[in-house]
Amino acid sequence: MKQLNAIFEGVGSVVQLFLRSASYAGSLPRQWSRFIEQCYLIGYTTLPIVAILSFFIGTVLALEAGYAMEGFGAKEFIGSLVGLSMARELGPMMTAVLLAGRVGSAITAELASMTVYQEIDALKTMNIQAAKILVLPRLAAVLVMMPVLIVIANIVGWFGGSVVARYVSYVGISPEAYFAALRHFTKFKDVINGVEKAEVFGFVVVLVCCDIGLNTRGGPREIGAAVTRAVVVSLILILVLDYFVTKILL
Amino acid sequence: MTRNPFTGAEAVAVGVEVDHVFKEFDGGQDVLRNVSLRVEPGEIFVIMGPSGSGKSVLLRQIAGLDTPTSGRVLVDGLDPALEETRAKVRLALVFQAGALFNSLSVYDNLALYPREHRLGNEAAIRAKVTHALKILSVEDAAEKFPSELSGGMKKRVAIARALVMEPQLLLYDEPTSELDPVMSATITEIIATLKNEYSVTSVVVTHDRELALTIGNRIAILMDGEILLIATPDELRASKDPRITDFLNPVIDIQHPRFKKLETQATT
Numbered sequence: 001m002k003q004l005n006a007i008f009e010g011v012g013s014v015v016q017l018f019l020r021s022a023s024y025a026g027s028l029p030r031q032w033s034r035f036i037e038q039c040y041l042i043g044y045t046t047l048p049i050v051a052i053l054s055f056f057i058g059t060v061l062a063l064e065a066g067y068a069m070e071g072f073g074a075k076e077f078i079g080s081l082v083g084l085s086m087a088r089e090l091g092p093m094m095t096a097v098l099l100a101g102r103v104g105s106a107i108t109a110e111l112a113s114m115t116v117y118q119e120i121d122a123l124k125t126m127n128i129q130a131a132k133i134l135v136l137p138r139l140a141a142v143l144v145m146m147p148v149l150i151v152i153a154n155i156v157g158w159f160g161g162s163v164v165a166r167y168v169s170y171v172g173i174s175p176e177a178y179f180a181a182l183r184h185f186t187k188f189k190d191v192i193n194g195v196e197k198a199e200v201f202g203f204v205v206v207l208v209c210c211d212i213g214l215n216t217r218g219g220p221r222e223i224g225a226a227v228t229r230a231v232v233v234s235l236i237l238i239l240v241l242d243y244f245v246t247k248i249l250l
Numbered sequence: 251m252t253r254n255p256f257t258g259a260e261a262v263a264v265g266v267e268v269d270h271v272f273k274e275f276d277g278g279q280d281v282l283r284n285v286s287l288r289v290e291p292g293e294i295f296v297i298m299g300p301s302g303s304g305k306s307v308l309l310r311q312i313a314g315l316d317t318p319t320s321g322r323v324l325v326d327g328l329d330p331a332l333e334e335t336r337a338k339v340r341l342a343l344v345f346q347a348g349a350l351f352n353s354l355s356v357y358d359n360l361a362l363y364p365r366e367h368r369l370g371n372e373a374a375i376r377a378k379v380t381h382a383l384k385i386l387s388v389e390d391a392a393e394k395f396p397s398e399l400s401g402g403m404k405k406r407v408a409i410a411r412a413l414v415m416e417p418q419l420l421l422y423d424e425p426t427s428e429l430d431p432v433m434s435a436t437i438t439e440i441i442a443t444l445k446n447e448y449s450v451t452s453v454v455v456t457h458d459r460e461l462a463l464t465i466g467n468r469i470a471i472l473m474d475g476e477i478l479l480i481a482t483p484d485e486l487r488a489s490k491d492p493r494i495t496d497f498l499n500p501v502i503d504i505q506h507p508r509f510k511k512l513e514t515q516a517t518t
Contacts, residue, residue, distance in 0.1 A: 119352070121345070122350075126342075126363045127367070
């Protein structure tokens with residue numbers, strides 16, 4: 001019962017934070033520099049690791065698909081499998097997982113530290129809302145940067161698959177055949193669905209991580225605990241939301 | 251009436267009323283018990299007491315950072331916990347550890363409030379920030395980050411940040427804690443100067459006897475969450491209440507049984 005209460009309290013707190021942040025949406029143009037800074041942190045600094053991860057997801061998908069399809073002579077369809085898997089599922093999900101681990105944890109650590117060291121209290125006494133200057137620019141930045149990250153993740157992942165398709169002997173199909181299958185089966189709508197998923201994941205991850213950071217209580221030791229909690233909750237939410245968003249989009 | 255520390259223009263002074271406040275934390279621990287006091291506009295009111303007596307908790311209620319379990323706190327007749335009140339009454343709190351924004355330079359720490367509330371253009375803000383830094387003699391630290399400052403500098407920057415808000419009510423939480431005697435004296439002097447020159451209503455929480463008796467117009471002694479006495483410094487010095495005299499003039503007696511007990515524990 002106590003845990004159920006904690007879950008409802010957590011959901012209520014996140015919804016409140018979202019509504020408070022949304023109510024300051026009009027102030028975003030005046031927070032241009034904060035928004036750009038967050039775009040840099042969420043997008044630019046995450047890009048290399050997203051690219052590396054996506055490349056290897058593409059290669060592994062092509063390897064596994066090649067191994068499975070070789071048996072019944074369907075190797076030409078590897079491109080379609082890699083294309084669809086990356087665009088609809090693995091691209092958005094793995095990027096969101098990376099976002100939770102890299103950006104989400106940093107957000108929680110920063111906001112938890114500001115809470116523990118009374119910087120958030122100082123903001124309150126100045127009548128400056130944390131939801132306005134700390135949460136809103138991050139939410140706006142993740143909405144702008146997630147599509148960019150996903151599109152790059154998809155392209156790099158597809159390319160990774162083509163490298164395996166071309167150079168691993170038991171797969172051995174030409175890049176032309178690989179990309180022809182990919183183009184034939186992977187529609188623009190699939191990419192858009194993936195982007196929509198990623199937007200939901202990214203937004204929820206950043207919102208939850210902000211909320212956990214701002215609700216940290218106690219001493220410096222709690223900062224670490226808050227970061228762990230934020231990452232775990234984010235990962236669970238990504239997987240749970242994945243089912244529901246997929247169901248809606250299908 | 252108080253005067254704005256920057257323009258010298260007269261501003262409406264605010265008073266504070268704490269009315270039968272109880273504060274209980276989770277687990278049933280009573281931190282404040284039936285605390286009532288009134289801070290008159292323009293005075294320096296000191297809340298003094300030993301560690302753990304609930305001083306900082308009381309200050310947080312006055313700052314509106316926390317709400318009482320029962321009773322009420324009013325600043326200028328309004329609930330300080332409400333956003334609307336903080337929009338009407340300029341209330342600044344100097345935190346014990348400074349609570350400076352670590353990711354911002356000293357200059358940006360001070361400029362944050364006027365920028366966010368759009369109190370003038372960048373040139374006007376620069377003038378205001380520079381003036382506040384000069385009052386506190388920390389103008390050389392403008393481009394530094396809080397992590398590069400000493401404890402005393404942090405306190406002074408925190409006071410400067412509060413001044414930029416042109417406060418009607420200035421709250422200090424242990425302004426001289428963790429400072430050497432020279433820096434304590436400097437901070438004491440700064441608080442007294444701000445009161446003398448600008449007549450800002452001030453509430454100072456401290457366990458520093460010298461600070462309290464030097465700057466306080468009135469002093470409240472808080473012990474175990476209860477107000478023991480509210481008096482002027484002279485009345486306090488003349489008090490015969492043993493709890494107050496023991497607190498103000500502690501005598502260390504190493505023959506006291508409690509030391510013996512420690513000694514026994516150490517040998518066993």
